[in-house]
Amino acid sequence: PEALLRGQTAIVTGGSSGIGAAVCLGLAAAGAAVAVNYRSDRDAAEALVARIAAAGGRAAALPADVSREEDVAALFRHTEARLGPPDIVVANAGLQRDAAIGEMTLAQWRTVLDSNLTGQWLCAREAVRAFRRRGPRPDLSRALGKILCMSSVHEVIPWAGHVNYAASKGGVAMMMRSLAQELAAERIRVNAIAPGAIRTPINRSAWETAEAEAKLLTLIPYGRVGEPEDIAKAAVWLASDESDYVTGITLTVDGGMTLYPGFQDNG
Numbered sequence: 001p002e003a004l005l006r007g008q009t010a011i012v013t014g015g016s017s018g019i020g021a022a023v024c025l026g027l028a029a030a031g032a033a034v035a036v037n038y039r040s041d042r043d044a045a046e047a048l049v050a051r052i053a054a055a056g057g058r059a060a061a062l063p064a065d066v067s068r069e070e071d072v073a074a075l076f077r078h079t080e081a082r083l084g085p086p087d088i089v090v091a092n093a094g095l096q097r098d099a100a101i102g103e104m105t106l107a108q109w110r111t112v113l114d115s116n117l118t119g120q121w122l123c124a125r126e127a128v129r130a131f132r133r134r135g136p137r138p139d140l141s142r143a144l145g146k147i148l149c150m151s152s153v154h155e156v157i158p159w160a161g162h163v164n165y166a167a168s169k170g171g172v173a174m175m176m177r178s179l180a181q182e183l184a185a186e187r188i189r190v191n192a193i194a195p196g197a198i199r200t201p202i203n204r205s206a207w208e209t210a211e212a213e214a215k216l217l218t219l220i221p222y223g224r225v226g227e228p229e230d231i232a233k234a235a236v237w238l239a240s241d242e243s244d245y246v247t248g249i250t251l252t253v254d255g256g257m258t259l260y261p262g263f264q265d266n267g
């Protein structure tokens with residue numbers, strides 16, 4: 001669907017790996033120019049940019065730590081200079097610092113909240129400012145702008161040993177819905193995607209051995225681990241006018257993980 005996002009510019013945070021990289025490729029294949037944000041893995045980001053360019057797309061690799069206000073401002077400034085003002089912002093960057101509550105340090109708590117929640121908030125705020133400065137472009141999109149938050153099934157499924165992560169994603173869900181309510185009258189759409197278990201570096205230990213994967217599959221009624229492309233397809237739809245009447249939702253993409261599979265054979 002090359003025309004779907006033609007002429008639009010997207011920023012994808014944490015775009016150099018996993019889900020973010022697949023979202024970059026998906027948006028670019030749909031015709032968007034893509035700012036591939038990375039924090040430290042410049043080589044991976046540049047390789048992705050080269051791959052997009054080789055396929056006839058436009059992209060730029062741009063560094064930023066999304067938990068830092070000045071970095072986020074610079075990311076938007078540089079995107080605008082290189083690729084034009086953004087139409088689509090995918091706040092995807094995220095991390096885990098797992099620990100049982102008795103052992104969890106304040107630093108682990110803060111690191112996760114700073115990147116996963118404050119980082120998404122900083123990107124959303126900067127996105128709104130950028131959309132307002134640019135003004136409507138009805139030839140490109142019916143919305144003034146689109147913000148996509150990468151949440152998780154752990155915005156609803158509690159997760160022992162990951163209290164910081166689950167709290168950050170629960171926060172993302174309510175931040176997203178409140179922003180959607182605040183911004184709908186301006187035709188800024190704000191939505192989230194809640195991935196289930198997707199095969200990426202963040203959860204390698206959960207799928208890299210056959211034994212671990214079999215255990216993981218007991219949580220997934222659909223019977224397979226998700227691939228980053230599963231999320232990319234949802235992101236392209238939510239970023240496009242195909243979903244123009246959709247705002248304030250979390251689109252769960254999880255092979256049924258949130259269907260309480262423990263109840264399948266229970267009664």
Ligand code: NAD
Nearest residue numbers: 014017018019039065066093094115152195197198200202
């Ligand atoms: P990943 O580790 O491959 O990607 C996360 C990326 O975010 C990395 O490139 C990392 O460098 C970057 N990042 C982290 N903190 C950052 C910061 N402060 N500034 C800039 N970049 C930063 O893992 P992934 O699975 O692709 O994760 C992407 C998003 O999807 C995350 O928000 C994660 O919570 C979410 N998610 C993943 C899964 C899954 O099963 N893989 C499930 C639910 C949600």
